[in-house]
Amino acid sequence: MADLWMPEAEHYDLGDHAPTDRQYPPKAVAHITMDRKASAAKPVPHVSFGRLLSYFTGTGRAAAPHILWDPFTGQLAQFYPADSRSKSVADGPGGTRTNRAGRVVLQIEAVFFPHTIFEGKAYERLVDTPCKGWAELHRWVKSHGVPDVWPMGRPTSFTAHRSEATWEAKGGWYAHAHVPENDHTDPGSWPVFKRTVKPSKPKPKPKPAKPAPAAPPFPGRHFFVLGATNKHALQLQKWLHAGDWGPKYQVGPSETMTQKDLQKVAALQAHYASALGPADGLCGPLTWKYAFEVATGRRKR
Structure with a gap:
């Protein structure tokens, strides 16, 4: 049975x-x-x-998707289980209920806008980014029966193509630009x-290199609030x-x-602002990972 909550994502029900x-x-x-021009x-x-x-956990919860995905860092957060509707498309009177029209209607928000700068480089299109986390995200969506079509x-552009009949009859992936009753073109x-x-002939397996030790699993944000002792x-x-x-x-x-300590966390976040910002001093999974990598020499300052 497919997981209602994506195992690789942080969960914020x-x-x-x-x-x-x-x-x-x-x-x-x-x-x-699409939050900047x-x-x-x-x-x-x-x-x-x-x-x-x-x-999305605050003032934007009325428009929250199932999954928030950062293609630069691979971070994922989930707000609704797969068997519930989420709220990222407009749902006008009449026609299908666009947020609900399917055995699942999994809505994915990529943290991206055209010509965004990450670590000194500008990216015009989502597909130009590293797309970290896409393999895991695609695998989870596919596990719920969504076909690869x-x-x-x-x-391939910010152009709308909408058909109520196609939307009702065919499963698969849709752009926001394809959803009836909506006017967005992303x-x-x-x-x-x-x-x-599958290769036609089996290839000999190379000896795996000894992997560098990874950061310990992130224990949870509540361990790092002011006054926490652990x-x-x-x-x-x-x-x-x-x-x-x-x-x-x-x-x-x-x-x-x-x-x-919160000031020291904020100093780290400010140095790597494109990945870790805002510099609020609150340690999340990526801040935890960067602190480990800098301290152990795996990431340059």
């Missing part, structure tokens, strides 16, 4: 679940957040995953479906101390998160 209209075939809807002449810095996460054509592009091709806070402080971030410790790291 917004509640207010509602069933889909299961007489229609399964669908996925592709969006981009930029151009080739005037590209704009990337809006961080954390900022969009705060929006675009009934209205794979999006996402403009989307990654291709990768299929596994072993994970001590570990984070040791990494921040080794990386020489923010204000100096007078007596060294401890198991309790202080205001100084």
Whole structure:
């Protein structure tokens, strides 16, 4: 049975679940957040995953998708289970209920806008980004029966193509630009479906290189709030101390998160703002990973 909650995503259940209209075939809807206006002449810095996460769990919860996906970092957050509708497309009177018209209607918001700058490079199209996390995201969507087809054509531009009859009758992937009763024209592009091709002859397996130790699993955001006392806070402080971030410790790291520790976290986030911003001092999974990698020499300052 397919997972209602994507295992690779952080889970932020917004509640207010509602069933889909299961007489229609399964669908996925592709969006981009499109939260800044930029151009080739005037590209704009990337809006961080954390900022969009705060929006969809706060003032933007009335328009939240199932999945928020950052194609630069691979971060994923889920707000509704797969068997519930989400709220990312307009649902006008008459016709199908666009947020519900399928056994599943999985809505995916990529954190992207054209001509966004990430780590010093501008990206015009979503497909030009690293698309980290796409393989895991595609696999989860496919596990819910959504076929690898675009009934209205794979999006290659910001052009609308809408057909109520196609939407009702055919399962697969749809751009926001394809959904009836809507006027958005995103996402403009989307990654291709990768299929596994079996080689005609088996190839000898090379000896695997010994992998570098990975960061310990992220234990949860609540371990790093002001006043929290635990072993994970001590570990984070040791990494921040080794990386020489923010204000100096007078007596060294401890198991309790202080205001100084939050300032040190914010200093790390400010240095890697395109990936970790805003510099709010709150440690999430990516900040935890960067602190580990800088302290152990796996990431250059």
